[in-house]
Structure formats: structure tokens, C-alpha cells
Amino acid sequence: MDYDTIDDVYLAGKNPEYDAAAKKLLSSKKILAWILKYCVEEFKDCSIADIRDRYIIGIPEAASVPVLPDETNAVAKIGTDRISGERTEDTSVTEGKVTFDIRFRAITPHNELVQLIINIEAQRSRHTYYPLLKRAMYYVSRLISSQYGVDFDKAQYGKIKKVYSIWLCMDAPDDRGGITRYRMQEEPEYGNILDEKENYDLQQIVMVYVAHARADMENRLLNLLGELFVSEDDASRKKAELIEHYDIDLNENEERLVSTMCNLSVGVYVRGRESGIAETLRKTAVRFLNMGLSVEDVAKGTDLPVEKVEEIKKEIEEKKI
The missing domain is CATH 1.10.10 (Arc Repressor Mutant, subunit A)
Incomplete structure (x- = not known):
């Protein structure tokens, strides 16, 4: 029995149609820009507009990039606001193929030569058969090792790009949202021999916990995700809230995705x-x-x-x- 595959199918959501709509909505650069602003250190001082229009490059990939080794990496395309693909897990339980939910690259605002490889995972629950954080650790490791033959070759390890794995969990403990970051730190044990931060700060995991109940939180990303995926508002109300508070104007297709999610009584996220x-x-x-x-x-x-x-x-x- 392939327990990893079973977990991936289960984590895909209780309603595949809702799941597909949610991930497709997350693929919009309008939404991704907010996630980068609050989860990726390199963008904390950038405007949402700059992140959306200048720093996210190519087509973020959804459902097309395998996690497991020795499988072909998808090639990013240029010139669209949408992540290619609609689903992130295989429909067959027996094949055992696991893919990243959403993967894309972004250029840092301070160094045009450095790229971040970022993947975003949307999860119904943080409770699985294994510690979800360990799965995230595996994912960032794969994001680095999969650069071999693409970003660097042979002994060119200096070309390794920094990666982020961001997990959106819709079951915040005690209905209190939060964001927790995990990263590698330098701690001299004897003496004071140090290295450049860019040589070891190559992978970060960010766990984002969205509260079930609407909360008056100062963190705008948590409020945005709560409005999109947790609140009981109808699609027209959600659209009005997004325009008024986040300057996000949903196009016709995105509004249709929100309507699909609102019309389904059971989705990826537990609703009460x-x-x-x-x-x-x-x-x-x-x-x-x-x-x-x-x-x-x-x-x-x-x-x-x-x-x-x-x-x-x-x-x-x-x-x-």
C-alpha cells in the first residue's frame, strides 16, 4: 500500500472540483503577489504592484512539476498571468506520482541575477499520517536538487538558487491564524569563523495558518486568504471585499472560480x-x-x-x- 500516495489524494481535498478551482485561483499573480509580500523576506519592502508585474517571472507551474526524483521538470513559459495546469495531484491512486501544487520563479528586487524558486502548497489540514513539516523539508530539498542539469551542472554549486516552500493550512489551531518560518541559521560553536549568508540561506519553509472564523487580524495576507477560502460571503461580496481592501479586481474567469467555490458545500477546507x-x-x-x-x-x-x-x-x- 502506497501511504504517501494515499495522503496526497486525501490532501487534495474532499471535493476535486473545489480543489481545482482553489488552486487555479491561487495561480493568479494578483494573489501570489500578496503571498510573496508576507512570506518571502526579499519582497517585504516591495509594493504589491511591483511584485505582481515585475518580479514574478514566466508562467508559474501547477500540476506539471513532479516532486519525486528522476522525473522531467516542466519548462516555464513567458507572458501570462496564469499558472499552467489545473490540478496538482494525479487522479490515479495507483500511479504514485506526486507533484507540487504551484511552482514558479521570482527575481529579487535587489539582485537581478538571483532568482528564487518558490512552491506553494494549499492544504486542507495540517494533520496527516506524518509531520507535515517533514514533508515540507523534503519538498525544499527536491526544489534544490532538481536544479541540477537546469540551473547548474557538474561542480557549479555556486549557481544553486534559493528556494521557498510555502504551505497554506486552513485549520489554524484554536481558530487563531499565524505564520511560522523555518530556515537554516549560522551558529559558531568555537571561534568566530563565518561564511556569507547567501551560501547557506538557500531554503526556507513558511507555514501559513488561516483561521476558520473571520478575525480582526493585523496581518493582511491572513485576512485575504480568510476572505477567499473561509468566509461564508457569496461571490459578489467576496469580489467587492477584494477590490475595496486589497485592490484585487477579479476578471471574469477568476470570479467564476470564486463562484464555483462558493456554490460547493464541501471543499478542500473544512467549513463548519x-x-x-x-x-x-x-x-x-x-x-x-x-x-x-x-x-x-x-x-x-x-x-x-x-x-x-x-x-x-x-x-x-x-x-x-
């Missing part, structure tokens, strides 16, 4: 409709049990109590008799 959520979790538990997962693993993956999973397993066994 308890009856719908309970039924979806039950179906997920049944599917995982039929795949041969243990009661404990199913409980972890669905957030259901072990007792409830045992009850579901008993029902399945009785039906087989």
Missing part, C-alpha cells in the same frame, strides 16, 4: 457544516479501511475518534458476511 463534513469523513474512512489502512491510521487521517473508526470498520465487516 457539521452534517456534510461528518458524512464526507465517514466516506473517506470507509475508503481508507477498504484500502487496508489500520484503524489508528484512518483516525489520524480523518480526525475521527478511534472508537468511531472501529464502529465504521465493524459495519463494513458485517456487510461482507
